Amino acid sequence: MASEEKMIQLQYQMRENQHELDAFLKDMNSWEDDIKKKENELGQEKPMEEKLPPVRNSLQKKKKKRVKTKQAEEKPKPKKLSGYDFRAWDKLDVVSILLSGDWILCVYMSGYDFRAWDKLDVDKLCEEIDKEEKKSSSEYETDEEWELERRKQQAIVEKDMGNDFFKRGEYENAIESYTRGLNHDPSNPILPANRAMALLKQEKYAAAEVDCITALTLDPLYVKAYLRLGAARFGLRKFLEAKDAYEKALQLEPQNKTAQQEIGKIEKELSKAQMVTHSMGDVGLVKPISKHVAQRSKKPLRRLDIEEIGVENDSERQTAIARVQEGQSQAKKRLEAQDGASFEKFTSQNSTDSKKQSVIASSSKDNQPKAKSVIDKSDASNDKVETQNMKSEHKKNSSSMQASTSPRPSAGSTSPRSLGVPTSSYQFQADYKVLKRDQDAFYQYMKEINPEHYPKLLGQSLDADILMQFLRTFKEYFIP
């Protein structure tokens, strides 16, 4: 009885489960369609511009910096100013302290200091502080935003200081103030634009141009920056570009008088410049004159000696020539030695000598790039040092190059010992390239290497070619 009941229950449950699954699958099919629709919509939506928090460690850096700057700032502040010290009070920039956000830490003003109080426009300040407070409590929730805002304020303070300096004509100080401001807030276009103005006053046009461009990248609608850019370019005598800048300013502000005047000025300059280029255009150029044979001069042609001027003194030249001749004799010796070497292949004495000499010769060449052209000349035509014709020199030059380079590879392959025992994988690779054609030489070369150094020399660069070369050499020379 009990088992029967159980069976029925089980059956019921199975049916129930099946029912449940069917319902699920049905539901899922409709869900599949729904989600597809949703996905398509998602694809069509425009990406939302989300405000994300800054990248983590950049944030950390900032934090650290902030701690430091705060410490630096706080140090001088707690100093209580004496009420009698009026000069100190004068210097104190109350507004900037109040604006910098640390105003709670502010100064103990003593009632004796009337001047300081006079200077302070209390109402305005209170307003400003209120504003700051509101901002700080509502918008700037996090430390980072606070910090950013504080820096911006500091930048503005610096800007105002810079403007004051500028008005007084202290351009150097003004530039410094603006630069400090820029460090605080690089996103403010007014700072570079104002610095550009100060730079213009100092006639530092190139730097002014750069600053204007910076300002314009930050704010492309900044008319004053265009005007200053125009002025800077005018100063640099880039008239067309200057005109371009003024025209842009005019586009933004069609009634701008300065821009109109300046464009007029530039056009004048341009027309002047054109006239100058017309009249002066051909100065310094000698154009060939073709005359009919009959009209040509009947005088006999005269050979002109071309002298090099302003290259070196006569005495220097003499020593250079001497050196060249010395090197040349060495080169001759080397050639002779190489000839000998190619006959007696493995007489090590001779070949090492020749190697040394060639090293000397080449180094002497490398050390005297001034005298190089002279070397080449003399190399080809031993007696003549000076040449009269450029063309012939060129020809000789190339032929001498061939003459000097061609014997080298043969010297390399015939005197393998001269390559020495390699100490690095790189050196081995280089030597291998030279030696791979010449099995004998390679054997000689290999014999010198301590097998213990193979791993170091071959290391990562062991490829099939090198391995085959090794095996072949082992087979040919080592196995009796």
Next chain:
Amino acid sequence: MEKPQIIAHIQKSVDYTLFDTKWIPCSAKFVVLGNYARGTGAMQIYEVSHGEVNLIKQAEKPKALKCGTFGASSLQQRHLATGDFDGKVQIWNLESPEVPIYSVKGHKEIINAIDGVGGLGIGEGAPEIVTGSRDGAVKVWDPRQKNDPVATMEPGEGEDKRDCWAVCFGHAYNKHDRCVAAGYDNGDIKLFDLRNMSLRWEGNIKNGVCGLEFDRKDISMNKLAATSLEAKFQVFDMRTQHPTKGFASVTEKAHKSTTIWGAKHLPQNRDLFMTLGGNGSLYLWKYNYPEKRVKQDEDKKDMGVAGTLSLLQNAVMSTQPINSFDWSPDKEGLCVCTAFDQAIRVIIVTKLNRV
């Protein structure tokens, strides 16, 4: 009667080793990652459609792909971040998976685990990816910063490096707070606080930690499930940290003395989770909170009280270990898992809403 049922809905065999699978958010599609026999990486996207799975897209990558996450990408973009056998962290736009949109050689050796937070509307704050590697390091990446991790947690010089097998994010309930839990092959679990950049807690569960997961990433730490070799897993109550005893936990044995590869919490109900067994079985658990989650010890210090676990259902899916599993975030009860028998299974769990 009202027990949930675990039903294998669709099975699909592939010709490569499977390592990880993830549902693509807001779709009926999932992506699988793996390793071809020739050592290259496999990335395939399938769509579930009326009782079948259809291959939609596939790409072969130079190195085997071990793990992936969508966690650091917005719902709009749904970029997949992966870790490969070579230690590379890469982010792919699945619309055009030929070239990664972000790639950095983050580790010297294989990346075993990856997790993301800050995207998909899950977790406050910056989008970040955490990776754990055999080289012993746990690194946090921000997709907006190329080349360098934003945080690195690795053993100091001289200390021996343990293979990091599992990482996960949690505690990301506001812009600043965020934690990373990392599990190592010697059973160590370390909880790093990213806000203070400090080690918040350290524990050991005796066997290598195969899987770690917070029940939710975007709430103040609530529960952490840690699974291990030798058929044991623990659930920690992370709400109350005792100064000396740490977190209270409950331990359970399951899956017939095989490795438990991971625990995955149901996105629609954080007290339910599935454990993946080395014997190819899936166990569905429910965590029951105790009456009082906090009590006071002799010194009047708060300490947590662990709850209990009840097994709701289990089912054997394969003869080989199930190594990855993912609940669909959009459809309750729909899940996909991969096993070492080179098969992908779409699974349905019914009656979850009535538990």
